[in-house]
Amino acid sequence: MKTVLALLAIALFAYLGAALYRIQRLPVVLRALHSSGLGFFAIGVALGPLAIGLVDDEMLRGLDVLIDLGVGWVGLLFGLQFHFQDLRRLPWRHYLGALSQAATTLVLCGLGLWLVFTAVPAQGPVWLLVLVLAAASSTSSPTATAPLLHDLAPRGPVTDALRLIASVDAVPAILLVGIGLCFAPAPIHPARYGPALDGLFWLGVALGLALALGALAHLITLYRYTDNQLLVIMLGLVVFCGGAADYLVLSPLFVNFLVGVVVANRSPARLRLLKALLSVEKPIFLVLVTLAGAMWGLPVALAWIGVAAFVLLRLAGKLVGGYAASAAAGLGAAGGWGLGPGLLAHGGMALAIALSFRQLVPGELGDVMLGAVVASMLATTLLGPVSLKWMLIRLGEARETR
Amino acid sequence: MRVVLLGALGVLMLGLQELHAHFPSDLGSRTVLVFGFLLLGGFLLGELVARWSIPRITGYLLAGMACGPHILGVVDREVIEHVGLVDHLALVLIAFTAGAELKLGRLKARARGILSISLMQTGFVFCAMAASLWFLRDQLSFFAGLSSGQVLAVAGILAVIATASSPSTAVAVIVEARSEGPVTDSVLGVTVLKDILVLVGFSLVISSALPCFDAAGRAVCPGLGSLLAETGLSLVAGCAFGGLMIAYLRFIGKQNVVFVVAAAFLLISLSHSMHLDPLLVAVCAGFSVANFSRQGAVFLSGLERACGPVFLIFFSLSGAGLNLAVLGSMWHVVGVMVALRAVFTWSGTWLGAFAAAEDESLRRFAWTGFLGQAGVSLGLAALLRARLPEVGALLADLIVGGIVVNQVLGPVAFRWALGRSGEQHLPEAPASPLGRPVSAHR
Numbered sequence: 001m002k003t004v005l006a007l008l009a010i011a012l013f014a015y016l017g018a019a020l021y022r023i024q025r026l027p028v029v030l031r032a033l034h035s036s037g038l039g040f041f042a043i044g045v046a047l048g049p050l051a052i053g054l055v056d057d058e059m060l061r062g063l064d065v066l067i068d069l070g071v072g073w074v075g076l077l078f079g080l081q082f083h084f085q086d087l088r089r090l091p092w093r094h095y096l097g098a099l100s101q102a103a104t105t106l107v108l109c110g111l112g113l114w115l116v117f118t119a120v121p122a123q124g125p126v127w128l129l130v131l132v133l134a135a136a137s138s139t140s141s142p143t144a145t146a147p148l149l150h151d152l153a154p155r156g157p158v159t160d161a162l163r164l165i166a167s168v169d170a171v172p173a174i175l176l177v178g179i180g181l182c183f184a185p186a187p188i189h190p191a192r193y194g195p196a197l198d199g200l201f202w203l204g205v206a207l208g209l210a211l212a213l214g215a216l217a218h219l220i221t222l223y224r225y226t227d228n229q230l231l232v233i234m235l236g237l238v239v240f241c242g243g244a245a246d247y248l249v250l251s252p253l254f255v256n257f258l259v260g261v262v263v264a265n266r267s268p269a270r271l272r273l274l275k276a277l278l279s280v281e282k283p284i285f286l287v288l289v290t291l292a293g294a295m296w297g298l299p300v301a302l303a304w305i306g307v308a309a310f311v312l313l314r315l316a317g318k319l320v321g322g323y324a325a326s327a328a329a330g331l332g333a334a335g336g337w338g339l340g341p342g343l344l345a346h347g348g349m350a351l352a353i354a355l356s357f358r359q360l361v362p363g364e365l366g367d368v369m370l371g372a373v374v375a376s377m378l379a380t381t382l383l384g385p386v387s388l389k390w391m392l393i394r395l396g397e398a399r400e401t402r
Numbered sequence: 403m404r405v406v407l408l409g410a411l412g413v414l415m416l417g418l419q420e421l422h423a424h425f426p427s428d429l430g431s432r433t434v435l436v437f438g439f440l441l442l443g444g445f446l447l448g449e450l451v452a453r454w455s456i457p458r459i460t461g462y463l464l465a466g467m468a469c470g471p472h473i474l475g476v477v478d479r480e481v482i483e484h485v486g487l488v489d490h491l492a493l494v495l496i497a498f499t500a501g502a503e504l505k506l507g508r509l510k511a512r513a514r515g516i517l518s519i520s521l522m523q524t525g526f527v528f529c530a531m532a533a534s535l536w537f538l539r540d541q542l543s544f545f546a547g548l549s550s551g552q553v554l555a556v557a558g559i560l561a562v563i564a565t566a567s568s569p570s571t572a573v574a575v576i577v578e579a580r581s582e583g584p585v586t587d588s589v590l591g592v593t594v595l596k597d598i599l600v601l602v603g604f605s606l607v608i609s610s611a612l613p614c615f616d617a618a619g620r621a622v623c624p625g626l627g628s629l630l631a632e633t634g635l636s637l638v639a640g641c642a643f644g645g646l647m648i649a650y651l652r653f654i655g656k657q658n659v660v661f662v663v664a665a666a667f668l669l670i671s672l673s674h675s676m677h678l679d680p681l682l683v684a685v686c687a688g689f690s691v692a693n694f695s696r697q698g699a700v701f702l703s704g705l706e707r708a709c710g711p712v713f714l715i716f717f718s719l720s721g722a723g724l725n726l727a728v729l730g731s732m733w734h735v736v737g738v739m740v741a742l743r744a745v746f747t748w749s750g751t752w753l754g755a756f757a758a759a760e761d762e763s764l765r766r767f768a769w770t771g772f773l774g775q776a777g778v779s780l781g782l783a784a785l786l787r788a789r790l791p792e793v794g795a796l797l798a799d800l801i802v803g804g805i806v807v808n809q810v811l812g813p814v815a816f817r818w819a820l821g822r823s824g825e826q827h828l829p830e831a832p833a834s835p836l837g838r839p840v841s842a843h844r
Contacts, residue, residue: 054671059487061430061484062484062485062486062487062488063487063488064430064431064433064434064484065433065434065437065485065488066488068434190424190425192424205421209418212410212414213414216407216410216411216414216442219403219407219410220407220446222403223403223404223449228707228709228710229445229449229710231710231711232441232445232710232711232714233442233445235441235711236438236441236442236444236445236714237438237442238438239434239437239438239441240435240438240439240441240442241438242434242438243431243432243433243434243435243436243437243438243439244414244418244435244438246428246430246431246434246435247418247422247425247428247431247432247434247435248418248421248422248425249425280659282660283659283660283663286660287660287663290660290664359430
């Protein structure tokens, strides 16, 4: 019976998804919702212990590998795009804008969340939850706004700045979570030489691991392989790297990102590796989102305050951060509102951060984290394209008619 | 160079284990790490052996064996069980590929040969193996202390398991060699058909043998009727599942890779809840999609793209799960059994091909495709261990020992045979360091 219900649920979602896809002039918000993969999250919830229960907790434990694969995939893919020689050609002020925007959002969101979560009783390392949530809040999703940018075809300095900032503003988040976890005290990491030295030790381990795996990937790809073989290498590398990070309670996203950066700047097969990773990006992301839905447990009623606070604080943080970004990027006030309205969309990177946290801290805190990120994704997938369109038209970089 | 890389990977793994010494044990993260290690190590070893025209899956198996509990001990039983679902998913995807590779038109043309080889080979291997064991009973230590009836029963059980082959191994070699032709088609058709014959034969033999040992065992052994019903239902369910897959590919046709993985997962769940054979259901579903819809090519190309990682996962985990200690302790008996099985498989295949007036290449080379043994044989060995206390455990060890040897030699022999029969088409030249000439194929 459970299987039949599951089949019906999947068929319904698949049919709705395909039907939406076929409508030629689908509103951009619906297209963004469709491409965000949130429908697959709903399928996951429907199949998981919260609803039909076709996928139970035991099965999910057996699928750890796929979750680590998905999270690591996001990190490696992101890192592989950091080819310094290419990045140097872009205006440095835009990087400054990205950094100031991410830092402002992170600090504002972090402070607000700290106040909220110290008031809401929760079991587990709340400081870690706040740190990771704040980091996740600072990321933007270029994918969520891609359909709109495709339609509007905007041109101008603000559009250029937005594209770059949305693409790179996850770096501070990844570094903060990665380095923060290295300095996590016992019982997360065993005490050895004292808090500061332990932190430096684990940071050294993370960097060493990334360098070693990056070198290994570089040496393996010195051989000429077919695209399918490259895909297998990447698969093995991501899982091994994610597993090693998990094994030592480091951030798999951080280590995979660093491996990606090493490979991007050392391997002659960089572009082919990137192509191989991109060729299966969508399926892996959708499997990850489905598993996220299946593993999600409904947080207790009080925790929803934290979830709502996260969504609102992030929106506020992005608006303030966007203002700081436009100033830092040399764009003045960008029409009075800064770049914030163009950076609201939240997506896959935040989900990967949430999932890696949930792998480390399962249970209620992990569910709050995941719930907060998915709620924010949902809200900003609906709001993000609208605010971006409003901003670009207002600044004269796009026309209403297109 | 690859040897150095393998060594570096091993050193890295040892280093990680050393660093983890002060952490509490966590099966989840250990499993993911080991899984990644197997993927990279298996890939490197697969590429290494491919240079000598040995199938990559043999490299994957060897990597799994080396990492398994009996040599390096990187992979233990706990880890293998933890990724059981991923292993099953891989097996179902291989079964989809096996079904999709069976082309109705070509099967029709070869139906007589396939049927003849299946029946003749299964019958011949069974009879000849049982008779040989009967005549060798005084030389084989595991027959000591058994009555004549029990010797006959044990010989029958070992003989029926000797008839089993591994469709997944055959499919893996065929996909890697990109082979096409009469040997390929016949081996695929026969291995799938033999899977059904072996299950029916095992049910018959074990129900006849059980009274010789322990009457209580009878109640827990599946009867022939229920087995036939399960087989029939699996075939029907496979066709129905194939129909649903065709409908998806025809009317929706988006995210096909996600769909195939989800379909494999659902198929496992469905088969378990309805007591069906998941492999048979998957083979039938793959066959239906490939032969009764226009989406067969899309389906097969998607599966072929997934084949690399799927084979790597499945065969390296299979290798890690093999009990090498048994092989060490019973190597001489295992050697005799493997040699006898190979000779009888060759003879049975030759007779079947001869009776169906098949061509020379099929008579000479097809038998190599039936040497590999994996899933079904391992399952039957486990069933024996559970159903026949004492003797069952000994027999299961013996069978597993034989599987280890057959699974290493089988793919090598089959790959060689595909090359000799001229059915191998290798578009993927072996990788070589940048800058050097790659191979004559480029």
